[in-house]
Amino acid sequence: MNVRRRLTLFAVTIAATPLVIGGCTAERKAAGESAPPPAVELTPADRARDIPVSAEVGTSVTNGKVSSVRLTDDKGRQVGGEPRDDGSSWVPSGPLANGRTYTAEVTVTGDGGRTSTRKTTFTTATKPTKPAITSTLYFAGNQTYGTAMPVTVAFEPAVPKEARAAVQKRLFVKTDPPQPGTWSWLEDGSQVYYRAPDFWRPGTAISVRAALEGLPIGKERMGDADRRATSKIGRQVAVDIDNATKQMSVFRDGKLVRRIPVSLGKPSTPSSSGKMVIMEKHERTTFDTRGEPDGGYVVDVDDAQRLTWGGEFIHSAPWSEGDQGYTNVSHGCANVSATAADWLMENTQVGDLVTVKGTEVPLQAGNGWTAWNVSWDEFAKGSALPVPAGLRPSPPAAQHPGAVAGGSSPAPAPSASGG
Known part of the structure; x- marks a missing residue:
């Protein structure tokens, strides 16, 4: 082959290349046009x-994703809301009005930007006559809580087992930065707790909405209200109390900052052993145990921090300072000196973990905010909805005595007893 012929063949090859590329582009476009519409x-x-x-x-x-939702009432007013994380529904930002007509217009977008829009118009029920289940959200707004603070919702009367999934589906928690968790019910349905596998990270913002107003709960009752709150998590503080040594150890960010002598419940009125959370803080309160077993006294106390519904507190007890560190003489509370109680009030938060060990009786589920008194696996079993398989505890950081270890309950009605 001479040089002239080889050059001619090379030129033909180059000229043919754009034709091959153009043919592939045309085939992809045709495939896109044949995709089913959303x-x-x-x-x-x-x-x-x-x-x-x-x-x-x-x-x-099918064949797309929701790109817009517009919900309006019969006066043309738009209702705010947002989609669920799984895209299964769009949740109004508040309960709808009774006896009103609403129109939802939803647009979905598929491959190639193709869209489809559909409408539905529906009318809400008139004001219900069924009695309500009263809900109480133990998570106030604009507060700073400890790293063990569970979100707690209590119910009166208790939620029947068959209705718990529907109730749980209307309980929303958002954390910033994200730290997902799950809800877990007490066996009797009187309380439900939300927590993550591990303690909340300091600085986390937590927003809660218990959107229960008008929700059918079982066959006979309705939800009572739509409640919401946003608060943040403060510094990490944990308190350990050892009955064997009669000493309280206070940790901040995993480091021991103080030891305090204590006197716990005497054998006839023992303190509970378990993982509790500080629920309330009172500079001054009154313990009135008249009419209660082993009670019958009325006493004013300073610097009291509630641990259980049954009336166990950490509090100032100058009358037992000679016994603190040596002998248990209280009616179930953790007695500390007036100076120590004042210091604790300054250095603890509602939501801090308090672990008591070595006493005669275990902490009863639901006697306080007992979400941390079980392992994560046991806690997750209490959810009425599936828990994501990937939601597992992270490997623990440097452990300290205040770190987390791995039935029916009393009604959450505070008792003023203590001692």
């Missing part, structure tokens, strides 16, 4: 009536 099915169904004011706009999507 579609969405909505709930409540169109023209549905007697819908609870707790209703969400359910969105079952």
Whole structure:
């Protein structure tokens, strides 16, 4: 082959290259045009009536994702809201009004930007006549809590087992930075706790919404209110009390900062052993045990910090300072000196972990905020909804005596007893 012919062949090869590229582009475009269009099915169904004011706009999507939701009432006013993390529904930011008609318009977008829009119009129920289950959210707004603070919701009367999944689905917790957890019910349904596998990180913001107003709970009752609060987590403080030594050890960020002599409950009225959380702090309060077993006294106390619903506190007890560090003489409380009690009030927060060990009786589930008194695996078993498989405790950092270790309950009605 001469040089002229070889050059001619090379030129033909170069000229053919753009044609090959153009053919591949045309094939991809044709495949995109054949993709099925996006579609969405909505709930409540169109023209549905007697819908609870707790209703969400359910969105079952194929071949796309929800790109917009617009919910308006019968006066044209738009309702705010946001989607669930799993995209299964769109949740209004507050309960809907009774006896009103709403229209939801949902747009979904598929591959290539193709869209589809669907509407549903429904009417809410009139004001219910069924009695309510009263809910209490033990998580106030604009507070600073300890790193063991569980979000606690209590119910009166208790939530029946078959209704707990529906209730739990309407309990929302957001953390910033993200630190996912789960809810766990007491066996009797009187309380439900939320926590992560590990302590909250200091500085975390926690936003809670118990969106229960108008929610059907079982066959006979309704939810009572829509409650919400946002607070933050403060410094890490943990308190350990050892009955064997009659000493309290106070840790901050895992480091021992103080030891304090204590006197715990005498054998006839023993203190509980277990992992508790500081629930309340009172500069001054009154213990009135008249009518209670082994009670019958009324006494004013200073610097009292509640640990259980049954009336166990850490508090100032100048009358037992000679026994502190040596002998148990209280009615179940942790007695400390007036000076130590004042220091504790300055250095602890509601939500700090308090661990008591070595006494005659174990802490009863639900006698206080007992979310940390079980391992994470045991805690997760109490959820009425599936817990994500990946939600597991992280390997523990440097352990300290205040770190976490791995039935029916009394009603959460505070007792003023102590001692």
